[in-house]
Amino acid sequence: xxxxxxxxxxxxxxxxxxxxxxxxxxxxxxxxxxxxxxxxxxxxxxxxxxxxxxxxxxxxxxxxxxxxxxxxxxxxxxxxxxxxxxxxxxxxxxxxxxxxxxxxxxxxxxxxxxxxxxxxxxxxxxxxxxxxxxxxxxxxxxxxxxxxxxxxxxxxxxxxxxxxxxxxxxxxxxxxxxxxxxxxxxxxxxxxxxxxxxxxxxxxxxxxxxxxxxxxxxxxxxxxxxxxxxxxxxxxxxxxxxxxxxxxxxxxxxxxxxxxxxxxxxxxxxxxxxxxxxxxxxxxxxxxxxxxxxxxxxxxxxxxxxxxxxxxx
Amino acid sequence: xxxxxxxxxxxxxxxxxxxxxxxxxxxxxxxxxxxxxxxxxxxxxxxxxxxxxxxxxxxxxxxxxxxxxxxxxxxxxxxxxxxxxxxxxxxxxxxxxxxxxxxxxxxxxxxxxxxxxxxxxxxxxxxxxxxxxxxxxxxxxxxxxxxxxxxxxxxxxxxxxxxxxxxxxxxxxxxxxxxxxxxxxxxxxxxxxxxxxxxxxxxxxxxxxxxxxxxxxxxxxxxxxxxxxxxxxxxxxxxxxxxxxxxxxxxxxxxxxxxxxxxxxxxxxxxxxxxxxxxxxxxxxxxxxxxxxxxxxxxxxxxxx
Numbered sequence: 319x320x321x322x323x324x325x326x327x328x329x330x331x332x333x334x335x336x337x338x339x340x341x342x343x344x345x346x347x348x349x350x351x352x353x354x355x356x357x358x359x360x361x362x363x364x365x366x367x368x369x370x371x372x373x374x375x376x377x378x379x380x381x382x383x384x385x386x387x388x389x390x391x392x393x394x395x396x397x398x399x400x401x402x403x404x405x406x407x408x409x410x411x412x413x414x415x416x417x418x419x420x421x422x423x424x425x426x427x428x429x430x431x432x433x434x435x436x437x438x439x440x441x442x443x444x445x446x447x448x449x450x451x452x453x454x455x456x457x458x459x460x461x462x463x464x465x466x467x468x469x470x471x472x473x474x475x476x477x478x479x480x481x482x483x484x485x486x487x488x489x490x491x492x493x494x495x496x497x498x499x500x501x502x503x504x505x506x507x508x509x510x511x512x513x514x515x516x517x518x519x520x521x522x523x524x525x526x527x528x529x530x531x532x533x534x535x536x537x538x539x540x541x542x543x544x545x546x547x548x549x550x551x552x553x554x555x556x557x558x559x560x561x562x563x564x565x566x567x568x569x570x571x572x573x574x575x576x577x578x579x580x581x582x583x584x585x586x587x588x589x590x591x592x593x594x595x596x597x598x599x600x601x602x603x604x605x606x607x608x609x610x611x612x613x614x615x616x617x618x619x620x621x622x623x624x625x626x627x628x629x630x631x
Numbered sequence: 632x633x634x635x636x637x638x639x640x641x642x643x644x645x646x647x648x649x650x651x652x653x654x655x656x657x658x659x660x661x662x663x664x665x666x667x668x669x670x671x672x673x674x675x676x677x678x679x680x681x682x683x684x685x686x687x688x689x690x691x692x693x694x695x696x697x698x699x700x701x702x703x704x705x706x707x708x709x710x711x712x713x714x715x716x717x718x719x720x721x722x723x724x725x726x727x728x729x730x731x732x733x734x735x736x737x738x739x740x741x742x743x744x745x746x747x748x749x750x751x752x753x754x755x756x757x758x759x760x761x762x763x764x765x766x767x768x769x770x771x772x773x774x775x776x777x778x779x780x781x782x783x784x785x786x787x788x789x790x791x792x793x794x795x796x797x798x799x800x801x802x803x804x805x806x807x808x809x810x811x812x813x814x815x816x817x818x819x820x821x822x823x824x825x826x827x828x829x830x831x832x833x834x835x836x837x838x839x840x841x842x843x844x845x846x847x848x849x850x851x852x853x854x855x856x857x858x859x860x861x862x863x864x865x866x867x868x869x870x871x872x873x874x875x876x877x878x879x880x881x882x883x884x885x886x887x888x889x890x891x892x893x894x895x896x897x898x899x900x901x902x903x904x905x906x907x908x909x910x911x912x913x914x915x916x917x918x919x920x921x922x923x924x925x926x927x928x929x930x931x932x933x934x935x936x
Contacts, residue, residue, distance in 0.1 A: 337656075337853075369687075370656045370853045491912060553688075553695040556652035577645050581826050582863050584655070584663035586647030602651035606658035606852075607860035 327518035328381040329357075329471060330391045333463065334412045335400030336561070338370040340460025343486065344400070345376035347464035347502070350482035351474045352380035360385050371561035371604055373410045380471075381518075394420055396516045398467050400459050402426040403560055403623070405437065413439055421516045423466055425459060444470065444512050446505055456563070458501045465502030465509075472514025479506055554602065558585075562605030564620040568596050572617035579609035579618060637830040644670040650695035654687040658859025660866055661685065661768030661849030664823035665739075668766060668845075671833045674698055677715055677734045681708035681749055683741035684775040685768065698734065706748040708738045709756035712763045735764060735837070742769040745846070746782030746804050757813040757842040764836055765844040770851035771803070778854035778906075782806075785874075786926065787919045788906045790854075797919045798909060802926070806846055811880040816841035819879035819888075822848040824866025828877050828889050835879070848875045856905025868900040873927045876934075887934065894931065897924045 331348065335341035342363035349361030357380040365374040377391050392415045402424055404410040416422060418441040424433060430443040446466045461483065468474040483502055487495045537543075568579075575594030584606060587599040596609075596618075610618045636642055649669045655662045661684065669676075677699040680686055689700045703711040716736045722728045740749055745767035753765065772790050773779040779792040780799055783806070787798040810818045816839045821829040829847070836843040850866045852859040869875035870889065874897060877889040898920060901907040910916045 369654055370658075370859065372654065550697040551650035551695065553650040553652040553693040556654075556693055558652050561657060576641070577643075578640060580645040580647075581640050581643045581667070582663065582823075584657075584659050584666065584823070584862065585651050585653075586649050586666045587651045588645075589647070590645045599651060604657035606862065607858075608658060608663075608862050611860045612863050 326381070326383050326520065328379060328383070328385065328387070328520070329396070329516070329518040330387075330394050331378040331380075331396045331398065331467060331471075331516075332391045332394040333376040333378070333398045333400065333467075334404050334410060335374055335459065335463070336370075336404070337365065337372045337374055338456055339400045340457045341374050341376050341400055341463070342460075343457075344398070344460035344464040344467075345378050347461065347479075347482050347486050348467050348471075348474075349378045349380070350485055351464070351468050351478045352378065352471070354478040354481055355474050357382060357473075358385055360388075364390070371558075373404060373407070375411070391415070393417070393519065395519050396420070396467060396470060397422045398463050399424045399426075400463050401563075402428070405433075407560060413437060416440065418442070419517065421470060423463070423470060425463065442515065444509065444515065446508065455497075458497055461498035461501040462505040465505035468502075469506045469509035469513050470516045472516065476503060476506060479503070557601055558604050559599075559601045562600075562603060562623050564605050564607060565600065565623050566598060566603065566605070566607055566609050566618050567621050568598065569617045569619065570595050572615050573613075574615045574617070576614065578612055578614060582608050582612045584608060635831050635834060637827050637834065640827055643667065643826055643830055646670075648674065648697060650697075652693065653695050654690065655684065656851075656853050656859070658852045658862045659684075659849070660823050660851060660862045661741075661770060661847065663862065664768060664821065664829060664847040664849060665766070667823065667826045667829050668833050668847075671830060672735055672737065672764075672837065675734050676737050677701065679703060679708050679711040679715060679736065679738045681705050681738070681740035681744040682775075683744060683768075684770070685739055685741065686775075705740075705744045707752055708740050708744060708749055709752045709761065709763070709765065712736045712738045713756060713759070713761055716762060736762065738763060738765040740765075740767055741774065741849075742767060742771060742783035742806075743773045743781045745769070746806050750782075750809070753810070753844075754813060757810070757815045757844075760841050762840050763842060765842070767806070767844070767846045768849040769806075769846055770849040770854055772851075772854050774851050774854045778851070785923075787901075787910060787916075787923050789909055790906070796909065797916060798907070807878065807880075810844050810846075811883065811885065813842075814883045815844055817843040817879065817881055818846075819844075820846045820848070820875065820877055822866045822870060822875060822877065824848075824850070824863045825870060825877060825889060832879060832888070839881075854906070856908070857903050861903060865900070865903050868895070868903060871895045872897045872900040873931055874900060876930070890931075890934075894927070897927055 333341045345361045349359045353359045360379040363376040405412045416439045421442045423444045425446045433443045434440050468479045579596050580588040587602045588596045674697040679701045682705045771783045772781050777791045780790040782804040784799045785803045789798045793799045817836050819832045850862050871891050873894040878887045
């Protein structure tokens with residue numbers, strides 16, 4: 319009998335992605351699939367204000383026993399990374415609590431070896447190969463991630479997965495349901511060799527919580543505890559360029575120096591140099607691509623991120 | 632004095648004052664309008680921001696502004712502006728600051744606050760003749776929390792709180808008319824997709840004293856359901872279809888600043904967004920489409936007569 323069939327075993331699965339990829343939906347699909355497979359399930363997304371491109375996590379817990387654990391998953395058995403650029407952002411917390419036994423599923427063009435070499439805690443890396451490049455289909459990532467995760471868990475059949483998706487998208491267009499099913503089942507099949515790789519951890523953690531490692535701070539007067547910011551423009555320290563999936567690149571030979579891109583850029587990150595050529599601030603450009611559409615000379619083109627090594631401009 | 636600096640898009644600044652790195656969604660139509668507005672207002676401004684998407688512009692310890700910013704509850708931004716304006720006036724009167732240190736008081740709210748919760752406070756501020764500029768970024772719903780219906784949601788649109796077959800059954804409130812009825816110094820509708828028209832109106836508002844109010848159409852890729860790159864196109868279509876009339880009222884006299892010549896059918900605009908997709912699939916909702924077109928036709932017929 320596989321280890322995870324212990325009666326008190328608890329699957330702890332954490333999803334990481336960006337707003338717009340459907341990470342919340344992925345966690346719901348996987349949760350529902352576990353439920354159909356006879357499990358007690360908890361699934362919950364966690365995010366701040368809703369922002370396309372901003373980081374989001376979601377959690378799924380599944381067990382044959384009652385689940386008493388709540389909140390953030392600190393020691394995941396499986397981490398699903400829908401957007402590989404999140405791994406390098408500490409605030410996204412992708413690697414938090416990852417150990418040598420944690421399976422990390424990354425939606426990536428790189429190989430598992432590349433990832434293991436790059437980040438020390440990674441050992442059990444599984445790659446889900448992206449199948450689309452069209453940004454309009456970004457939301458389908460959720461189905462692929464849920465499908466792959468379902469297979470890796472080893473206790474969910476294709477039939478459970480299919481029913482979970484049909485239930486999640488009830489009342490939606492037939493073509494949308496079909497597109498999600500295709501993505502999910504393809505990803506499920508892609509994982510066939512690694513089926514059951516995820517080992518559910520012990521279910522005991524939730525009943526014996528460790529005391530939190532906080533520090534008590536003395537009460538301070540308002541002028542000390544409520545800080546005032548006197549510096550202007552500090553937002554530029556936030557590198558929103560990491561939100562990009564596509565990078566706008568200006569072809570100087572075609573550019574007519576009209577400056578329209580600078581006027582329409584919602585972020586205000588396009589300035590003009592002495593020659594009137596647009597200069598895009600890639601540290602902050604979120605990749606909305608308004609400039610690509612608005613350029614009357616069609617001099618701005620979208621290139622996929624991340625730019626492969628050796629091809630950087 | 633009344634001569635405008637803005638004749639074409641080339642006259643707009645290509646050096647932008649608002650800092651990058653904010654939490655606004657990629658392709659935010661409201662942020663696009665704010666860029667143009669802030670470039671013209673300049674650094675000597677204090678923003679009074681009611682809760683909404685743009686509250687996230689300034690999140691400790693980060694701010695994209697070059698000057699001060701004050702956060703208020705959703706219903707209270709104009710009241711906050713009154714306090715700030717009064718404080719500045721007292722400092723000026725006591726000569727504790729010079730006139731060169733005076734600031735333009737700018738209220739910044741979304742449509743949830745402007746069309747709904749904050750309407751009463753705005754009415755009272757106009758009544759008192761408060762010297763301030765009000766900028767409403769109108770994305771036609773509570774965008775910050777998942778796009779629930781607001782007083783600005785248009786007829787037929789689907790929102791998080793309105794999933795019915797025909798979409799939102801009510802009508803978008805005519806905030807321009809409500810504000811204009813107070814006879815403020817200046818009130819105008821604008822769109823980031825029409826930056827020259829927008830720049831001229833901000834310029835005009837800056838030259839006036841008293842309550843000056845702008846309603847900026849803020850196409851919202853996240854809430855309306857379209858690719859972020861289409862933000863300007865969606866805004867231009869709203870104007871070209873006659874759904875978003877660009878107009879201004881100075882002391883009650885209303886002028887359309889950019890009337891669409893031959894209006895495009897509203898479908899051209901509606902088809903670009905998922906929030907109206909149910910009007911076309913699985914079958915065309917002729918009744919609702921007709922209702923939307925008819926409202927636009929009636930509006931323009933009344934003006935053209």
